[in-house]
Structure formats: structure tokens, C-alpha cells
Amino acid sequence: MNNPLSDKDCAELFKALADEIRLKILHSLYDSEKCVTDLMDELQLAQSHVSHHLKTLKVAGLIQSRRDGHKMCYSLSPDVKTNLSKTRKESLDLGCCEVKFK
Amino acid sequence: MNNPLSDKDCAELFKALADEIRLKILHSLYDSEKCVTDLMDELQLAQSHVSHHLKTLKVAGLIQSRRDGHKMCYSLSPDVKTNLSKTRKESLDLGCCEVKFK
DNA sequence: GATTTCCATCAAAGAATCTTGATTCTTTGA
DNA sequence: TCAAAGAATCAAGATTCTTTGATGGAAATC
Numbered sequence: 001m002n003n004p005l006s007d008k009d010c011a012e013l014f015k016a017l018a019d020e021i022r023l024k025i026l027h028s029l030y031d032s033e034k035c036v037t038d039l040m041d042e043l044q045l046a047q048s049h050v051s052h053h054l055k056t057l058k059v060a061g062l063i064q065s066r067r068d069g070h071k072m073c074y075s076l077s078p079d080v081k082t083n084l085s086k087t088r089k090e091s092l093d094l095g096c097c098e099v100k101f102k
Numbered sequence: 103m104n105n106p107l108s109d110k111d112c113a114e115l116f117k118a119l120a121d122e123i124r125l126k127i128l129h130s131l132y133d134s135e136k137c138v139t140d141l142m143d144e145l146q147l148a149q150s151h152v153s154h155h156l157k158t159l160k161v162a163g164l165i166q167s168r169r170d171g172h173k174m175c176y177s178l179s180p181d182v183k184t185n186l187s188k189t190r191k192e193s194l195d196l197g198c199c200e201v202k203f204k
Numbered sequence: 205g206a207t208t209t210c211c212a213t214c215a216a217a218g219a220a221t222c223t224t225g226a227t228t229c230t231t232t233g234a
Numbered sequence: 235t236c237a238a239a240g241a242a243t244c245a246a247g248a249t250t251c252t253t254t255g256a257t258g259g260a261a262a263t264c
Contacts, residue, residue, distance in 0.1 A: 098202045149211070213259095218251100226244080229241085
């Protein structure tokens with residue numbers, strides 16, 4: 001996940017981020033691991049609705065899952081939580097976040 | 103553009119970035135100001151096609167335009183080119199770029 | 205004023221995405 | 235083995251986005 005991506009692949013990642021609900025899920029997982037039921041309660045959404053968004057995030061490589069009994073626990077991918085430790089370059093200031101092109 | 107945005111507004115910005123052509127346009131404008139015809143030639147796309155994407159980027163606040171004769175010149179918004187000068191926090195590593203939540 | 209260049213907008217078709225309810229699958233515990 | 239809990243997948247309708255061709259408008263040149 002650290003090699004430079006094509007514009008096409010990059011666009012795919014932005015698509016995964018381009019949804020209010022998925023951003024809320026990422027914020028929630030930033031705090032701690034959650035199962036589908038936790039997220040249903042927190043976001044007040046139907047089970048299948050949450051599952052679909054989780055799949056989108058997982059396919060994009062943004063989150064990972066592990067089974068715990070009959071619960072599936074979701075958390076941010078390791079790559080997503082790594083610290084920034086490189087020289088500073090030009091960046092896109094998006095208000096809520098900064099996008100820094102390599 | 104520097105105040106924190108809601109997840110909804112943030113998702114809107116990611117939507118603007120979630121397209122291969124629009125990323126190519128941003129990369130092109132990162133180098134220098136361009137008019138629609140320049141981008142048509144560069145990307146090999148129909149004029150209305152380019153105009154539509156430019157509008158999406160402009161509505162999102164990512165680019166700006168100015169008229170020069172009968173050409174419309176597009177360039178990155180000032181905010182987009184500002185340097186990062188804050189303490190480092192956790193970030194999303196997207197390969198082609200890093201997204202750093204404030 | 206007429207023509208040309210450059211571009212925005214309109215209209216429409218097709219593709220992709222979002223959302224919901226129903227069904228199916230996996231795991232656990234009785 | 236059966237029932238129940240938790241979650242993935244399927245199917246379908248609604249909405250949004252992408253892309254194209256056609257039309258029209260603003261600025262420059264003749």
C-alpha cells in the first residue's frame with residue numbers, strides 16, 4: 001500500500017471515502033474495534049446497510065475484520081494508522097483533513 | 103476552507119476527488135494554469151466532458167477560473183497549494199497520497 | 205455587424221451507487 | 235441436532251454520476 005498508485009486506483013480510494021456514512025464508520029473505528037451490531041446502534045442503520053458499507057471499506061483496504069464468536073469485529077487497517085514521518089510537501093487542505101500527494 | 107467540516111461536507115470533497123479524470127486535471131493544474139482547450143488536447147476528451155469535470159472541481163472549491171480573452175483559464179485554488187505547517191497526527195496512507203484528519 | 209473561437213449549459217442515455225427487505229450462511233449454546 | 239444470534243449476500247428500486255452531442259453565449263477579429 002506504500003507504492004505510488006495510478007490515478008485510477010487513487011480515484012477508487014477516494015470513492016470509498018466519498019460517503020458520509022463510511023466516514024462516520026472510519027471515525028468510529030478510529031476510536032476502537034467495533035462489530036456490525038455496534039455500528040448499527042451507533043449509526044441507526046439497517047444491518048445490511050452497514051454490512052454493505054463495511055464491505056466497500058474493506059475492499060478498498062481501509063479496514064480489516066476478524067471473527068469473535070458469531071460477531072465480526074472491524075478495525076482500521078494497520079497502514080491507515082501509521083504515523084506520518086516524511087518531509088512535508090504541498091498539500092490539499094480539505095478543511096476536515098489534509099490530502100498530501102507524494 | 104480552514105474550519106472543520108462535517109462528514110457530509112467532507113464526503114462531498116472526496117466525491118470531487120473520486121474520479122480519474124478529475125485527478126488528472128488537478129495534477130495538470132498543479133504544474134500550471136490551463137484553459138479548456140489545453141486540457142482537451144492533453145486528456146483527449148470532448149469539450150463538454152472537460153467542462154463538466156471542471157465545474158465539479160470548481161463547485162468543490164478545488165480550482166478557480168479567470169477569463170483571458172475568449173479563453174477561460176483554470177488553476178488550483180490558493181488553499182489547495184498552501185504548505186502544511188502543523189503538528190503531525192495520525193494519517194491515512196493512500197499510497198498516492200496521505201490524508202491527514204485534523 | 206458578421207464570423208470565428210472558446211466555452212458553458214442543456215438534454216438524454218447509460219453506468220454506477222445507495223438503500224431496503226428478504227434470504228442465506230456461520231457460529232454458538234441448549 | 236435444533237434454535238437463535240450475528241452478519242453476508244441477493245434482488246430490486248431509487249438516485250446519482252458519467253459521458254456524449256447539440257445548442258447557445260461571450261469575446262476577439264475581420
